[in-house]
Amino acid sequence: MLLPWSAYQAGQSPFVTFFSKLGVPYIGSIMNIVVLTAALSSLNSGLYCTGRILRSMAMGGSAPSFMAKMSRQHVPYAGILATLVVYVVGVFLNYLVPSRVFEIVLNFASLGIIASWAFIIVCQMRLRKAIKEGKAADVSFKLPGAPFTSWLTLLFLLSVLVLMAFDYPNGTYTIAALPIIGILLVIGWFGVRKRVAEIHSTAPVVEEDEEQQEIVFKPETAS
Template sequence: MRTEKAGLSRGLNSRHIRFIALGSAIGTGLFYGSSESIQAGGPAVLLAYLIGGAAVFLVLRSLGEMAVASPTAGSFGEYANRYLGPLAGFVTGWTYAFEMVIVAVADVTAIGVYMGFWFPDVPRWIWVLAAVVIVGALNLVSVKVFGELEFWLSLVKIVAIVAMILVGIAVIAFGLGSGHVHVGLDNLWNNGGFFAGGIDGFVISFAIVMFAFGGTEIIGVTAGEAQSPEKTIPGAVNTIPLRIILFYVLTLAVIMSITPWQQIDNSGSPFVQIFAGVGLKSAAAVLNVVVLTAALSAINSDIFAAGRTMYGLAERGHGPAAMRRTTPNGVPWVTTLVMIGALLFGVVMNAVVPGEIFLIISSIATFATVFVWVMIMLTHVKARSQMSAEESAALKFPAPFWPYGQIITLVFMAAVLVLLGFHEDTRVALEVGAVWLALLTVVYVLAVRRRTGAGPQSAPAGAEAGTDSEERAGVAG
């Protein structure tokens, strides 16, 4: 076969997919961005993570239902194309690729911040450039090697988080190395109250909270390269609630119990700050290695997800044909190089505005992330509405709480987008998002629709699910 049609390889098993999802979801948003959400909402950010996590779980279950029923490269962009029309598929797919670029820029930015723990006088952009080169090279290997690498990188994060929680509990219980700060659970309500940031701060914290959950939808992207999607996808999706409680809520509760929330700043990872603050310097150094590993893992997953999404777009004629080119090992190398080139923008940003970049980038990423989630939910609603009662009953992995849970989640996601406009620092996300969506629409109308001959609506679901989907499945196999 020609190089551009060699196709993706199904080299990801259940273990790989679960940890790829962890790699993308448990990264900079938790290890670094949590300081921003804590500053905004105070201890009440714990409630924000629970609420946001519940909404994301419903998004993932809706995506999981579609992915199990029809595993395909490109995932939700393909589903939006099928059920909402080619324009929706085009906008959703490219917005997700854009999201992964922006999230990856945030991740490489965090690496520069973490390296400042040891080398405060070295310019941040140097570390950012090194990270882009290393992770980019790793993504050009086979998908199986990528899956193994991500498994071990994510395992390091999980072990470290569990260890941090256990050590943190010991510090709280026995006052180990308490230094000059008060340690105790009462830090969650004695420093201005649980809602210390006020209702406004609590609401604003959702901008960072939802950014932290960005990347979990990569579970759907992996469907095209999963060995047994009907088994691996449900297993990965159903573990999300436990991850949210353990890795976000419990972890941040320990952090704010050891160090009063108002003393946590964005000069580094709060994970490192808390142990440095109570005098456990060696533990702080070890954790800094861990958060570096976490950031590299997240970038690894970001490049994977964006590359596979752009590959799926090219398969539908929604992207340059060159993006279908793969290595003999089934890696879409052109899209990987595109991602590496985009990440070099992060190097420039870290050289020009190192102090302001993270909040700006995370806000834009939140817009792109939530927009994609909204499109996933709208696609799921349209797909379900076209099913008969018998077809719905035959679903192997049906989303729960249909249809009320989906409606509530859509309202919540829309509210998150609106609240971005109420804060001066996050308003830029709506401005950039509006320009991005307008640009995509113009490109689609002037270039893509003419080339593909697509009308405003896609073909009927049954037709596309037949011949076209079978052809794509053959390409992905």
């Protein structure tokens, strides 16, 4: 709203464009430094968080066991190195298709967000069914309008995928890659399910009564 839409350029930060128009000396360079510092800060925090998330997943059996390795300084270097590999892939994509790399990353990130919400809704529907069958305890907070709103949400998420498919070429190729992603996820699940079952079979279970609370271990069942 401060400048005409035609004044902004795709390859330049809008902050740099605006402050450069003010005529203040070196303000464009200063804003570039600010934007670059913010990007590096975000990159560092992502590296920090992702390395520890991968370690937690490895300890829970949902990621390869080597991801749980730590250095003498208690740094989860395996998860950090795996994250760095993904960062390098991003740099390589930026070298190959600099004009499309942002859309490619954005599309794949959108798939992750859509999948997360879809699984949340599916789990809510399964929980609702289990409560009706008496297999799970009732909950105090219920989704308003369920199950209609549950199906409506899934339909909305599906419509987003359809719209992405019509966004050629990035969106179309992203949706076309869904079968490959699905196959990789299935292979990954078969690779970790035995370890997840072993960890679950020896996990402590909290049993509570009115007078005391104790932790017991589940007995292992024969396969």
